[in-house]
């Protein structure tokens with residue numbers, strides 16, 4: 001029988017997820033000799049055996065690979081046979097050409113959950129239990145290859161039992177880098193006043209604090225959480241006051257799916273995502289009004305399941321004490337600041353709020369927030385992409401190229417670093433007007449460069465000259481490419497879905513700097529090869545006070561009704577109850593004299609105006625609050641929708657919103673008025689989008705459509721629009737793996753820089 005030997009180099013997400021133990025097992029099964037090792041180039045295998053054994057070994061490699069792994073490349077070459085007696089896992093080495101990829105953090109698996117619930121197990125209620133299928137990854141890794149000495153677990157020396165598990169190829173913890181137990185691993189401790197408690201006692205004290213209505217800080221996986229009973233209104237409002245979030249929704253955490261189902265309606269796909277290793281927060285439909293203080297004014301609630309053993313241990317203790325409420329679980333930071341990462345940081349930031357802090361001695365190297373998303377028609381859409389997803393990459397439809405670093409947009413900032421055709425979009429960084437978030441971005445960029453071993457040769461940023469992200473980008477001494485905001489939005493969809501053909505994009509958005517100096521936000525753009533063109537947009541209207549109109553949303557509606565006949569103006573003014581007459585007059589004068597009143601085509605602001613005219617609210621406390629409440633009121637009753645007018649401009653379609661505004665003003669007063677406006681407006685908007693695309697297709701024959709922009713996080717709008725477009729035979733794509741909001745801009749910038757796409761007005 002002829003013996004052959006093959007060298008196999010596997011690239012992708014193949015480290016830190018039990019890949020080598022898997023290779024070891026299938027090598028034994030197929031009677032293959034040789035070795036497997038982790039290198040910074042990826043996993044290298046040398047396999048020796050009979051031709052048929054090697055063949056079945058290779059097919060097992062591909063077919064039976066661990067569910068967490070992603071194989072990007074698989075290279076096989078024949079090499080000389082060696083004298084060998086067994087198959088081994090050998091020590092990792094670091095070579096210069098680093099190509100490894102770190103997996104995202106994985107939620108507590110069902111085996112570990114079972115173990116820690118068993119009072120007889122040595123890891124009973126141990127907050128750092130993990131195995132090759134679960135546990136920290138990205139948050140603890142400092143350098144590649146992913147091995148214990150390169151993580152914040154370095155300082156913990158495994159005890160004899162843990163080491164035995166780690167070295168035993170048939171053990172669930174074989175080569176689980178963060179493997180630990182109460183004898184050798186990290187410890188929780190709490191400080192309440194001057195008392196320091198450790199281990200179980202610390203957990204117990206945290207549980208008692210929560211039961212008695214207190215607020216705890218927890219040093220979690222990617223940063224600190226603030227937790228309290230979700231039904232304790234006093235504690236919830238204390239957190240609201242502290243975080244300066246009077247009504248912005250919070251997320252809840254429960255310990256299992258059964259508890260989740262008591263609070264919200266949960267579909268099959270939603271259940272699957274809730275229980276997945278990524279374990280994000282999912283926006284779900286509330287069952288009742290019990291949790292209205294958590295998400296006031298909304299029909300949805302963000303929910304997640306205890307994803308670290310620390311959370312799970314806390315729940316177990318709470319349940320054993322007869323306490324069954326869900327916990328409010330929010331990031332440990334003040335409004336808009338990054339999540340606290342170190343004990344010192346947390347002590348400084350959270351004092352005055354918390355009754356007790358649960359710390360531990362495993363450092364968080366990479367800070368990361370909880371991810372958030374929603375399910376629509378069996379597809380999971382991310383709204384905030386962070387833990388459980390980062391640092392997974394997105395393959396762009398390019399054949400490699402230089403490494404690009406794109407700085408993203410200023411709100412919901414992410415940056416993106418490319419390596420070959422792979423785009424690595426960072427975790428949610430946040431609002432860059434906060435200096436701490438700028439530092440967070442700078443720090444994370446250098447960590448990404450190290451983990452990916454790349455030096456960017458091209459920098460991309462937004463076309464906005466005064467964006468903090470643009471200013472940061474200009475500080476680098478590398479060649480700079482400026483990308484228009486909405487072009488970046490639609491390109492991010494094309495990048496994500498590997499679209500190479502010409503397409504038409506639509507960004508419905510809050511704000512973005514336009515090429516004519518106005519604030520854009522409803523942009524139909526075609527992209528053909530290296531050329532992009534603006535084809536249609538919402539007619540401009542004034543934003544009296546600029547940024548002030550984002551919070552005082554009545555300014556948006558006042559600006560629009562000022563464009564109508566006097567009789568509508570008189571009618572419209574009546575909407576502004578509670579706003580001083582003099583204030584309204586001043587703003588009207590601003591509009592008339594065009595003082596500090598930039599022009600905009602923003603769909604976000606039109607939505608705000610409609611929420612104002614529907615008398616849902618006149619002031620917005622968080623971004624899109626009015627529009628989200630308007631969406632929550634939607635009921636499909638098949639009423640006759642309002643109608644946008646489409647005007648033919650110079651080579652462009654101009655969309656006139658005024659007929660919609662008059663339609664709303666004509667609505668008779670009734671308790672159902674806001675609900676009626678919600679339905680008619682959502683429907684009108686989706687019909688307008690369809691009509692514009694149908695009209696544009698007559699000219700350019702393009703039937704691929706990419707939808708992006710924060711407004712498409714509106715589930716109703718997304719679903720109505722997709723349905724109408726697909727009925728017209730369009731092929732519709734949207735942001736799925738990255739959010740449709742400004743978090744996708746860095747990916748679009750990267751793609752624009754690589755493809756050298758030029759935008760003409």
Ligand code: ZN
Nearest residue numbers: 109112131134
């Ligand atoms: Zn596990």
Ligand code: ZN
Nearest residue numbers: 159162181184
């Ligand atoms: Zn141990």
Ligand code: FE
Nearest residue numbers: 509511512742
């Ligand atoms: Fe945007």
